[in-house]
Amino acid sequence: MVRKAFKMKIYEGQAAEYEKRHNELWPEMAEMIxxxxxxxxxxxxxxxxxxxxxxxxxxxxxxxxKSADTAINRKWWDFMANIMETNPDNSPVAIDLQPVFHLD
Structure with a gap:
């Protein structure tokens, strides 16, 4: 198992919309994950x-x-692109975070 952490950024005033969209996550997106x-x-x-x-x-x-190349993932990126920082392909600008501590 690999633990992965990253950061992204939403546009000013888009927090409620970002949360709403994730609370209504498409079942096929959850399945793909x-x-x-x-x-x-x-x-x-x-x-x-x-x-x-x-x-x-x-x-x-x-x-x-490989999940990045699925049709549902591409559709999700397009759906989210207007409320957050994205790359030219509409993927979120995501910066991996370095692990420094873990405790089970």
Whole structure:
């Protein structure tokens, strides 16, 4: 199991919309995450900076990387692009965070 953390950024005034969209996560998106080995997925918001902090546990990073090329993932990126910082392909600008401590 691989623990992965990353940060992203939403646009000013979009916190409620971001949360709403994730509370209504499409079932096929949740299925894709699980099918590609993702579990225990959480996203946290720092309201002062509009920075999102994500955490996910992965079976395998190579398997997870393939999720980016699924049709449902591309559709989700397009759906979210108007409320957060994205790359030219509408993928979120995501910066991996370096692990420095873990306690079970």
């Amino acid at each position: 699980h099918e590609h080995g993702g579990s225990n997925y959480s996203i946290f918001l720092d309201k002062d900076t509009n920075i999102l902090y994500g955490y996910i546990e992965l079976e395998d990073e190579e398997k997870w990387a």
